[in-house]
Amino acid sequence: xxxxxxxxxxxxxxxxxxxxxxxxxxxxxxxxxxxxxxxxxxxxxxxxxxxxxxxxxxxxxxxxxxxxxxxxxxxxxxxxxxxxxxxxxxxxxxxxxxxxxxxxxxxxxxxxxxxxxxxxxxxxxxxxxxxxxxxxxxxxxxxxxxxxxxxxxxxxxxxxxxxxxxxxxxxxxxxxxxxxxxxxxxxxxxxxxxxxxxxxxxxxxxxxxxxxxxxxxxxxxxxxxxxxxxxxxxxxxxxxxxxxxxxxxxxxxxxxxxxxxxxxxxxxxxxxxxxxxxxxxxxxxxxxxxxxxxxxxxxxxxxxxxxxxxxxxxxxxxxxxxxxxxxxxxxxxxxxxxxxxxxxxxxxxxxxxxxxxxxxxxxxxxxxxxxxxxxxxxxxxxxxxxxxxxxxxxxxxxxxxxxxxxxxxxxxxxxxxxxxxxxxxxxxxxxxxxxxxxxxxxxxxxxxxxxxxxxxxxxxxxxxxxxxxxxx
Amino acid sequence: xxxxxxxxxxxxxxxxxxxxxxxxxxxxxxxxxxxxxxxxxxxxxxxxxxxxxxxxxxxxxxxxxxxxxxxxxxxxxxxxxxxxxxxxxxxxxxxxxxxxxxxxxxxxxxxxxxxxxxxxxxxxxxxxxxxxxxxxxxxxxxxxxxxxxxxxxxxxxxxxxxxxxxxxxxxxxxxxxxxxxxxxxxxxxxxxxxxxxxxxxxxxxxxxxxxxxxxxxxxxxxxxxxxxxxxxxxxxxxxxxxxxxxxxxxxxxxxxxxxxxxxxxxxxxxxxxxxxxxxxxxxxxxxxxxxxxxxxxxxxxxxxxxxxxxxxxxxxxxxxxxxxxxxxxxxxxxxxxxxxxxxxxxxxxxxxxxxxxxxxxxx
Numbered sequence: 125x126x127x128x129x130x131x132x133x134x135x136x137x138x139x140x141x142x143x144x145x146x147x148x149x150x151x152x153x154x155x156x157x158x159x160x161x162x163x164x165x166x167x168x169x170x171x172x173x174x175x176x177x178x179x180x181x182x183x184x185x186x187x188x189x190x191x192x193x194x195x196x197x198x199x200x201x202x203x204x205x206x207x208x209x210x211x212x213x214x215x216x217x218x219x220x221x222x223x224x225x226x227x228x229x230x231x232x233x234x235x236x237x238x239x240x241x242x243x244x245x246x247x248x249x250x251x252x253x254x255x256x257x258x259x260x261x262x263x264x265x266x267x268x269x270x271x272x273x274x275x276x277x278x279x280x281x282x283x284x285x286x287x288x289x290x291x292x293x294x295x296x297x298x299x300x301x302x303x304x305x306x307x308x309x310x311x312x313x314x315x316x317x318x319x320x321x322x323x324x325x326x327x328x329x330x331x332x333x334x335x336x337x338x339x340x341x342x343x344x345x346x347x348x349x350x351x352x353x354x355x356x357x358x359x360x361x362x363x364x365x366x367x368x369x370x371x372x373x374x375x376x377x378x379x380x381x382x383x384x385x386x387x388x389x390x391x392x393x394x395x396x397x398x399x400x401x402x403x404x405x406x407x408x409x410x411x412x413x414x415x416x417x418x419x420x421x422x423x424x425x426x427x428x429x430x431x432x433x434x435x436x437x438x439x440x441x442x443x444x445x446x447x448x449x450x451x452x453x454x455x456x457x458x459x460x461x462x463x464x465x466x467x468x469x470x471x472x473x474x475x476x477x478x479x480x481x482x483x484x485x486x487x488x489x490x491x492x493x494x495x496x497x498x499x500x501x502x503x504x505x506x507x508x509x510x511x512x513x514x515x516x517x518x519x520x521x522x523x524x525x526x527x528x529x530x531x532x533x534x535x536x537x538x539x540x541x542x543x544x545x546x547x548x549x550x551x552x553x554x555x556x557x558x559x560x561x562x563x564x565x566x567x568x569x570x571x572x573x574x575x576x577x578x579x580x581x582x583x584x585x586x587x588x589x590x591x592x593x594x595x596x
Numbered sequence: 597x598x599x600x601x602x603x604x605x606x607x608x609x610x611x612x613x614x615x616x617x618x619x620x621x622x623x624x625x626x627x628x629x630x631x632x633x634x635x636x637x638x639x640x641x642x643x644x645x646x647x648x649x650x651x652x653x654x655x656x657x658x659x660x661x662x663x664x665x666x667x668x669x670x671x672x673x674x675x676x677x678x679x680x681x682x683x684x685x686x687x688x689x690x691x692x693x694x695x696x697x698x699x700x701x702x703x704x705x706x707x708x709x710x711x712x713x714x715x716x717x718x719x720x721x722x723x724x725x726x727x728x729x730x731x732x733x734x735x736x737x738x739x740x741x742x743x744x745x746x747x748x749x750x751x752x753x754x755x756x757x758x759x760x761x762x763x764x765x766x767x768x769x770x771x772x773x774x775x776x777x778x779x780x781x782x783x784x785x786x787x788x789x790x791x792x793x794x795x796x797x798x799x800x801x802x803x804x805x806x807x808x809x810x811x812x813x814x815x816x817x818x819x820x821x822x823x824x825x826x827x828x829x830x831x832x833x834x835x836x837x838x839x840x841x842x843x844x845x846x847x848x849x850x851x852x853x854x855x856x857x858x859x860x861x862x863x864x865x866x867x868x869x870x871x872x873x874x875x876x877x878x879x880x881x882x883x884x885x886x887x888x889x890x891x892x893x894x895x896x897x898x899x900x901x902x903x904x905x906x907x908x909x910x911x912x913x914x915x916x917x918x919x920x921x922x923x924x925x926x927x928x929x930x931x932x933x934x935x936x937x938x939x940x941x942x943x944x945x946x947x948x949x950x951x952x953x954x955x956x957x958x959x
Contacts, residue, residue: 174669181665184625243796245628249637262795263663264625270662270806384672389665391622451640453622 132284132306135314140166141595142588143302143316145289145356146323147171148178149265149577150559152272153584154320154591156240159279161592166314167276168287168304170323171351175387176285177269178324179348179532179560179576182389184248184265185258186581187574189231196244197234199256203227209257210572213423217568225541226566229582234259237581241271253419258574264390265577291359292319297553318554318591321545322584325533325560326354327374328386333530336372343435345379347529350386357561360537366546369534369564375571376426381436381525382454394524395449397425398512399494400439401483402526404432407466407475409483414511417497418449423571426528437526438469440480442518448494456522465521484515531571536564543587554594556587609686613647613679619672620660628795629659631785631952632680638955649769649955651683652948655791657800658881659808681883688944691761691768692935701936703885705892711933712896716925722746723921733845737917738924740843750931757935762947771947772954782949789813789820803876812873818866820942822901825859845911857908860901867898886938893938900926 142158144151147169159165169176189206190197206227210218238244243262247255254260261268276283284306291303293313301315326332328350333341361367383392398418402425403409411428415421429437440462459465466476483505490500492514501510537545539562545555559580566579604612617636620626627633632654639646658677666672689698701708719738728739735743785791792800792813799810833852836842846852871894879887903923910919934940 174667243798245795248624248627249634260628261625262628263659264623264665266665267625267663274807387665387670389623390625391619391666393622447640450624451618451621453619455618 132287132309132312135166135282135284135304135306136312138164138166138315140164140314140316142166142318142320142591143168143314144320144322144588145292145302146178146321146559146561147176147283147285148322148324148559148580149180149183149268149272150561150580150584150587151178151320151322152269152276153581154322154556154558154588155276155281156272156279157585157588158320158592159276159281161589163592163595165276165279165281166316167281167283168289168302168314169283169285170288171285171349173285175349175351176273177266177349178352180580181266181269182264182348182387183261183268183574183577184390185254185260185574186234186237186577187230187258187572188234188578189227190234191231194231194259195234195238196246196259197256201257206230206257210566210575213570213572214568215570217570219565222539222541223566226579226582229586230578233578233581233585236585237268240275242268243271254573289323289356292321292356292363292555294363294552294555297547297550299552299555317595318556320584320587320591321356321360321537321555321557321561322559322580322587323356323561324349324352324354325374325536325563326357327352327530327533329353332358333374333533336533336535337374337430340430340435341374343527344374344376344430345381345383345388345392345527345529346386347377347379347383347388347392347531348386352532352560354533357535357537360545364547364549365552366538366548367535367564368538368562369536369568371535373535373569374533375423375531376430376528377422377531378425378429378437378526379529380452380454381527383527383529388529391453392529393422393450394439394452394526395422396439396441396445396452396524397422397526399445399448399514400441401480401509401516402437402439403471403476403479404438405434405436405471407472407479409479409507410437412507412510414501414509414513416511419573425526426530429526430528435528438471439524439526440465440476440516441522442516443520443522444514444518446522452524456524458520458522460519460521462516462521465523469523469525480516483509483513484517487513487515532560532563532576534564534568536560536562538562539565539583541586542590543583544590554591556591558583558587604682606686606690609679609682610644610647613651613676613683614642616674616676616679617642617647617650619666619674620676623666625665626660626663629663630655630657630791630795631949633660635952635955645768645770647683648687648765649771649948649951651680651687652765652769652944653791653952654680654684655789655800655945656681656882657792657794657802658877659794659801661881662801662806675881677881678883681881681886684941684944685883685886687765687768688761688940691764691944692757692940693761698936701933702889702938705888705890705895708889708892708896708933708937712899712926712929715929715932716922719921719925719928720918723917732843733911734916734920735844737920740837743924746928747931750928754931754934758940758943761935761940762943765944765947766951769948769951771951774950774954778950778953781953782946785949786820786946789817792816803873805878811869815866815869815873818862819870819897820866822859822862822864822866823897825855826863826901826904827859829853829856829859853908857905860905860908863901864898864905867894867901870894871898890938896926896930896937897939900930 141163245262286307301313379392463473463477466473486502486505543556666674798808829852907919907923
């Protein structure tokens with residue numbers, strides 16, 4: 125049985141049936157499927173073992189269509205409702221055929237996942253709203269990644285970590301070999317009969333992000349892996365592969381400004397915004413914090429904060445609201461007066477006090493109901509706060525710095541329903557793509573919780589199957 | 597982990613555990629593994645008593661470590677099983693004093709092993725110097741009265757020390773009033789070692805890293821049930837002796853032997869299994885400083901069982917006298933050091949599960 129101890133120097137001696145570039149969910153689904161079809165499979169994961177799995181290691185659930193109770197999922201979640209939910213977030217920017225295909229395929233994925241080592245658990249506390257639509261992984265995405273690596277290993281898949289693929293070589297419409305550097309060693313060629321590209325987006329290449337978005341992107345935090353630098357994506361685009369998705373856009377949410385530059389993951393989220401007022405560096409409010417329930421609004425706040433000076437915002441609450449949201453990973457800044465809080469946050473204290481007083485004066489009595497749109501709104505204030513607008517007047521006061529946290533980028537490779545990569549001259553004979561690198565085909569804008577894992581699983585399996593079928 | 601937990605004091609250990617738990621509490625991906633994570637979600641800030649409670653609730657199944665996105669080399673550097681193991685270890689040493697004695701035996705396997713040798717030596721000396729003029733079976737070598745005079749205090753005094761520790765624990769963690777349903781709930785979890793089951797019965801991540809295995813759970817059950825059977829055997833024998841005037845030696849088909857022989861075999865198998873697994877598992881995910889002490893304790897417990905079986909096998913031969921000294925010496929050491937060895941974890945684990953039941957219901 126081949127295993128990870130295969131030294132990199134011998135990799136070039138083999139003509140691999142299927143080379144999988146990347147080591148996250150989509151890559152593993154492809155590798156496992158291909159190996160089960162009898163193919164000799166090599167996984168080239170760019171990260172070291174400790175960070176294997178790309179952004180999948182930060183995920184927590186899988187959005188799944190089901191016509192009746194399925195595993196941990198309650199009730200039913202049918203194709204049309206699922207598609208409707210997708211349309212709401214993408215505002216129509218999706219390939220309907222591909223999207224519906226992914227949705228329909230998700231149902232058979234869940235039992236497949238369980239059969240390949242993934243364990244599901246009932247919805248986590250605080251996520252009850254997802255118990256019908258999303259199946260949560262026991263232990264989260266890294267546990268899923270571990271399970272798949274073990275399954276792949278048992279199937280004899282060869283796994284190489286710290287394998288940076290620099291170039292995917294095409295001759296005409298055929299892939300011949302990859303150029304790869306393993307653990308900093310000189311570049312070498314590894315030949316394969318087919319290749320599956322599942323190496324993610326480019327969100328960790330800050331320079332690329334800055335070119336696409338503008339200089340503000342230098343201040344963005346990257347929520348996931350630092351290894352998604354889009355090297356393979358760029359290489360394929362340079363070889364005239366068809367692209368899809370807005371090259372200038374990324375999905376960003378507002379996260380704790382103290383989060384690490386990379387890999388902060390789930391814990392850096394802040395759910396306090398609806399119960400707060402959010403000001404910019406100048407102490408001014410800039411958007412309706414109570415527009416809708418947080419699960420429907422958190423995704424727009426990345427963009428909102430990105431548009432503010434210095435790409436930062438400050439969410440201010442008082443002691444009435446401190447227990448209304450999930451705990452933050454870092455404790456909030458705390459002070460007995462609003463002015464002092466402002467100073468501690470690096471703001472003009474007097475200005476913040478004035479903003480809070482203006483806000484408080486615009487608040488009207490009403491029955492505050494934190495779990496629903498309560499209509500408790502400000503009057504005569506611009507921008508208004510249309511729900512949960514309670515005066516901020518009960519010390520101590522708390523503040524969080526917000527920064528945009530990038531989850532993923534939209535630009536990707538255009539694929540057909542069989543996960544095949546296309547160039548401007550037509551389809552490639554033996555190149556497939558799965559996961560974030562092609563997700564832009566379906567997710568043109570916005571994000572739907574757990575849908576990235578759906579795309580990765582559905583197309584990873586297809587890519588693996590197709591790639592293996594070309595060699596048998 | 598980056599901090600050298602082994603050299604830290606109670607406050608620093610608690611601080612490190614608090615740092616990690618606050619990160620966990622913002623994540624909650626591990627909620628499905630064990631009792632610790634649901635307990636954690638009851639609060640946002642963690643007093644020292646809360647940490648003591650969570651630490652004793654943790655069974656070191658390591659599911660959370662292997663599925664954690666934030667383990668080293670991530671800058672959050674989480675290693676919750678180790679952080680809790682350190683707090684737990686420290687709590688036993690604080691609660692069941694004197695602390696320096698506790699620390700010595702908990703951490704130093706060699707001292708524990710030498711103590712066993714000393715215990716056996718004491719028994720050889722006692723048997724040599726107190727040999728009765730009459731008596732049957734074992735009592736031909738050491739009279740029943742001498743045994744009682746030796747073992748009653750050697751058993752009861754350590755238990756008293758543990759009881760004091762448990763009362764301190766109960767107060768520190770702020771457990772509620774105990775009801776029958778709490779006892780039933782906690783005992784059910786002990787009976788199947790639910791918290792070593794990984795949440796879905798797939799087991800824990802111990803000897804095969806990120807793969808699940810029930811080996812530890814099963815070997816541990818063998819040890820626990822083996823121990824309870826041996827304890828029952830001794831209790832039944834005591835009742836037979838005092839209530840029914842039926843004195844040892846007992847034949848194979850008597851209650852003490854029907855309980856004790858399978859119990860002894862389970863203990864031997866279980867301790868060998870646990871020790872073997874321990875050599876395979878990653879030391880750094882437990883209280884590193886206590887590893888030697890834990891290993892020595894497993895050896896002591898296994899030796900107690902094996903020597904008991906050997907003694908029974910030696911019935912009627914000239915080996916009875918030396919085997920009796922060896923077995924009773926090991927038993928004496930086991931009892932005397934009970935408050936200061938890994939043995940206390942059983943008491944505190946049960947207490948933690950009981951405390952959790954009282955907290956769960958009132959939350």
